[in-house]
Amino acid sequence: MKRFKLTVAYDGTNYCGWQIQPNGITIEEVLNKKLSKLTGSDIRVIGASRTDSGVHALGNVAVFDSDTTIPPGRLSHALNQRLPEDIVVVKSEEVPLNWHPRYCNSVKTYEYHILNAEIPDPTRRLTRYFVSYKLDLEKMKEAAGYLAGEHDFASFCNVRTNVEDTVRIVYSVDIDKRGDEITIRITGNGFLYNMVRIIVGTLLRVGRGFYTPGQVKDILEAQDRQAAGVTAPPHGLMLVGIEYNQ
Amino acid sequence: MKRFKLTVAYDGTNYCGWQIQPNGITIEEVLNKKLSKLTGSDIRVIGASRTDSGVHALGNVAVFDSDTTIPPGRLSHALNQRLPEDIVVVKSEEVPLNWHPRYCNSVKTYEYHILNAEIPDPTRRLTRYFVSYKLDLEKMKEAAGYLAGEHDFASFCNVRTNVEDTVRIVYSVDIDKRGDEITIRITGNGFLYNMVRIIVGTLLRVGRGFYTPGQVKDILEAQDRQAAGVTAPPHGLMLVGIEYNQ
Numbered sequence: 001m002k003r004f005k006l007t008v009a010y011d012g013t014n015y016c017g018w019q020i021q022p023n024g025i026t027i028e029e030v031l032n033k034k035l036s037k038l039t040g041s042d043i044r045v046i047g048a049s050r051t052d053s054g055v056h057a058l059g060n061v062a063v064f065d066s067d068t069t070i071p072p073g074r075l076s077h078a079l080n081q082r083l084p085e086d087i088v089v090v091k092s093e094e095v096p097l098n099w100h101p102r103y104c105n106s107v108k109t110y111e112y113h114i115l116n117a118e119i120p121d122p123t124r125r126l127t128r129y130f131v132s133y134k135l136d137l138e139k140m141k142e143a144a145g146y147l148a149g150e151h152d153f154a155s156f157c158n159v160r161t162n163v164e165d166t167v168r169i170v171y172s173v174d175i176d177k178r179g180d181e182i183t184i185r186i187t188g189n190g191f192l193y194n195m196v197r198i199i200v201g202t203l204l205r206v207g208r209g210f211y212t213p214g215q216v217k218d219i220l221e222a223q224d225r226q227a228a229g230v231t232a233p234p235h236g237l238m239l240v241g242i243e244y245n246q
Numbered sequence: 247m248k249r250f251k252l253t254v255a256y257d258g259t260n261y262c263g264w265q266i267q268p269n270g271i272t273i274e275e276v277l278n279k280k281l282s283k284l285t286g287s288d289i290r291v292i293g294a295s296r297t298d299s300g301v302h303a304l305g306n307v308a309v310f311d312s313d314t315t316i317p318p319g320r321l322s323h324a325l326n327q328r329l330p331e332d333i334v335v336v337k338s339e340e341v342p343l344n345w346h347p348r349y350c351n352s353v354k355t356y357e358y359h360i361l362n363a364e365i366p367d368p369t370r371r372l373t374r375y376f377v378s379y380k381l382d383l384e385k386m387k388e389a390a391g392y393l394a395g396e397h398d399f400a401s402f403c404n405v406r407t408n409v410e411d412t413v414r415i416v417y418s419v420d421i422d423k424r425g426d427e428i429t430i431r432i433t434g435n436g437f438l439y440n441m442v443r444i445i446v447g448t449l450l451r452v453g454r455g456f457y458t459p460g461q462v463k464d465i466l467e468a469q470d471r472q473a474a475g476v477t478a479p480p481h482g483l484m485l486v487g488i489e490y491n492q
Contacts, residue, residue, distance in 0.1 A: 009365075009367060009368050009369070010368050010369075011368040011369045011371070056368075056369045058367065058369070085368065085371055086368045086371070087368060088365060088366050088367070088368050090365050119255075119334060119336050120334050121255060121304065121334070122255050122256050122257040122302075122331065122332045122333060122334050123255070123256075123257045123302045123304070123373055123484070125257070125331055125332070127369055238369070
C-alpha cells in the first residue's frame with residue numbers, strides 16, 4: 001500500500017465546492033469516482049482545503065491510499081485523461097503513509113481577484129469580482145497591515161462553524177493593482193471558514209471609505225463576526241497553493 | 247427613427263458565434279430578442295464582425311433602428327438588465343441613419359491568447375489556447391514582420407468562403423509574453439474568414455521550428471490555403487475593438 005499526494009487545480013464554477021454533499025457534484029466526488037475507476041478499488045481522497053462552491057484552486061492538495069502499480073509520478077497523467085476539463089491534477093507523488101494534508105504544518109496562499117472598472121467584462125466574470133466603485137488602495141494597504149500577525153480572527157469567521165480555536169497566523173496581506181485588476185494575496189498557517197472572503201469584504205469597505213483603516217484593528221479586537229464587513233463572493237477567490245514544511 | 251450603435255462584449259463560450267443560425271443560440275439572436283422586448287417592436291441588429299462559435303469580444307459593434315424614447319446613452323443600461331451575464335453592452339450611442347458598421351472604414355484589433363506552460367490551467371481554459379511545447383518568440387516575431395502591410399491574404403482565408411477580393415492591410419502583428427501568457431495582437435483594415443486564427447496557427451508552427459520565419463513570406467506569396475498552418479482554435483481569440491474613421 002502506498003499513499004499518493006495529488007496537487008489539484010480546478011475551475012470551481014460548476015461545482016458545489018470540494019466536499020461531498022447530497023445536492024450537487026463536488027471536486028472530491030469526481031476525484032473519488034475517477035480514481036476508483038482508474039485503480040479498480042474504492043478510493044476516498046482526503047483534501048487539505050474544503051473550498052466553497054465557486055471558489056477556484058491552482059494547488060489544492062489531496063491524498064489517498066492505493067496498491068495500484070501505476071508509478072506515482074505518472075498517475076496525474078492517467079487521471080487527467082479521465083477528468084473533465086475543469087479539473088486538472090498538476091502533480092502526483094508518493095508520500096509516507098502517515099502523511100496527512102491537514103495535520104502537517106503548512107503555509108496556505110490565497111488570492112482574491114477584483115475587476116475594478118466602470119463596466120463588467122463578461123470574459124472575466126467567473127474569476128474576478130466586479131467592483132465599479134472607486135477604491136482607495138493606500139487605505140486598504142494600511143488596513144491590511146493590522147491583519148498580519150498572530151491574532152484571534154473570530155471576527156473574520158463564519159458563525160456557522162464550531163471551531164474552538166480561532167487564533168491563526170497571517171504571514172502577509174499584499175494588495176497589488178495591475179491595469180483594472182486588483183489582487184489581494186494572503187498567506188497564513190491556516191484559515192477559518194470564510195476568513196479570506198470576510199477579510200476581503202472588510203478591506204473593500206475600507207477602500208470605499210466606509211471604515212477607516214484603524215477600524216480594522218477594532219474589528220479584530222471585537223472578536224465578533226458582526227463587527228466585520230460582508231463576505232466577498234466566492235468566484236473571486238483562488239487557493240493558489242499549500243506549502244508543507246515536511 | 248434613430249439609429250443606435252452598440253459596443254458589445256461577450257464570452258463566446260456558450261454561443262454558436264454571432265450570426266443567427268438554425269442549430270444553436272447566437273449573440274445576434276439574444277440581442278434581437280432582448281431589444282425587441284425592450285423597445286416593443288421587432289429589432290434586427292446588424293453586426294460589424296460575425297465572430298465564430300467560441301470566439302470572445304470586448305468591443306464588437308452592432309446597429310439597429312428604432313423610434314424608442316429611451317435616451318441613446320441610457321439604452322445600454324436598460325439592455326444590460328435583461329441580458330445574460332455573458333453578454334454586456336459596453337456603450338450605446340446615436341449615429342447618423344446612413345452609418346453602417348461594415349461599410350465604414352475601420353481598424354479592427356484582435357488578440358489571440360496562448361497559455362504556454364507545462365500543465366493546463368483549468369481557470370483559464372475558456373479564454374487561453376493551451377500550448378505545452380516550447381516556442382521561439384524571436385522567430386515568431388520575425389515571421390510576423392512579413393505579414394504586416396498590404397497583401398493578398400488568400401493563403402490565410404478559410405476556403406469555405408467566396409469573397410472576391412482577398413487583399414487586406416495588416417497594420418501590425420505584435421507578440422508579447424508576460425509570465426506564462428503569450429498575446430498575439432493584430433490590427434488591420436479588415437480580416438478574411440478565419441484569417442487571424444490561420445495566422446496564429448502558422449506563427450505557432452514557426453515558433454515550434456516547423457517553418458522558418460522566411461517561409462511565411464513564401465506562404466503569403468503562394469496565395470493558397472494549403473500552404474499555411476492549421477487554424478488555431480477559436481477560444482483563444484478575442485475581438486478587442488473596432489475604431490471607425492468617421
